[in-house]
Amino acid sequence: MSGTATKARDRHQEILDAAARVITERGLAETRIADIAERTGVSPGLILYYFDSKDRLLSEALTYANDQFYLRMSREIRRIDSAREQLRRLIDLSVPGYLPEYGRLDEWALWVEVWVRALRDPEMAKDREALDQRWRNQIAEIIRAGQASGEFTSTVPAEELALRLACLIDGLAIQVVMNDSQVTPERMHRTCMEVAANELGFAL
Amino acid sequence: MSGTATKARDRHQEILDAAARVITERGLAETRIADIAERTGVSPGLILYYFDSKDRLLSEALTYANDQFYLRMSREIRRIDSAREQLRRLIDLSVPGYLPEYGRLDEWALWVEVWVRALRDPEMAKDREALDQRWRNQIAEIIRAGQASGEFTSTVPAEELALRLACLIDGLAIQVVMNDSQVTPERMHRTCMEVAANELGFAL
């Protein structure tokens, strides 16, 4: 019984994982069930045994992948004391391709797919808002800590500062993930740090 | 001869227009040739008489629509003298749904579709970069003018300030177009103005 349940949960996750990778490579629109089956190493029929429909699978895969990303980042940041260093680390991790050790799994490419889908699918829209909320909260927490400790001198509400920073990161990350020749990972990083210093009130 | 050529160019544009509208409504993925034909008021066959393939048509439609948006904004801004007022107007026009007179044609929804496509289609990627370049230049021009006239006191290069502002606008517009409950059009507008004031150096 429990053995079966475990096995089933593994398959479930295995498929979500494969799906996320295929979507990253081929794009949501070009992702076929057959691709996901092949990547998982099973027959196409099995995919539909675990998921009611392609659509549900794709939606789940998108939120799953972004969830993973958030959790990884959250874990890393919790280990750091200084709010300033937490912020730096958050920016490091947000710049696509900035840290060589995190290969080009391009979470941001998945985000863009989430946006497109959320535009029409209410279910996805709800998930997206929750994900974004959590992300902005994470940033706001850091800022609040910095304000409390005196590391950041701005008296603007942390929640507002978090919105500014989160959206700047989004906008820049888009350019970077698109390979814009003017916006390299290094430049995005520098820009984020400078704006953060200006807005939060700390010296670089 | 010239009559024919004119007519043909009209049809071309008519189709692009219809395509842009259909894409805005249904999304790129759900847009069928039959939809565009219906919206144009012609038979499906005719669409492929004017465009080699659905893919080319959709790509053209996306850049065409964003081009239109840029031109309209550019025209409006050129009529204003003060750099500060130019900037305010640019922000007005950038916030989805902020000005009631511009109905919800949601250029930003099209931008997201452009991004997804540019991720894989090199042709689209080239167009996107050019479009973005021009947009950032537009902002940089305004900033340069304001720096020259003393309206803006920041000495950071205009090009860098333009990147910061452009990306902030992108990031916020995404939230707004997604109907994020925390990020209303009014809030986006306020945030843009405040960050602009901070970064460029002017009083609100």
Place this chain on the structure above:
DNA sequence: ATCCGACTTGACTCACCGTTCAAAGTCGGA
């Protein structure tokens, strides 16, 4: 009036892919 070329139609073809299903395999427990 007739012809010619551009424009337009809509029915047809054809490939593709999500989904279904019957049959086969696997495995743990009685």
Place this chain on the structure above:
DNA sequence: TCCGACTTTGAACGGTGAGTCAAGTCGGAT
């Protein structure tokens, strides 16, 4: 060893929609 439930397969089905094409329309030029 056998039973039954869960898992897995891969072939078959069916809908969909892009792209083709042969035939028709129309207007202007000769």
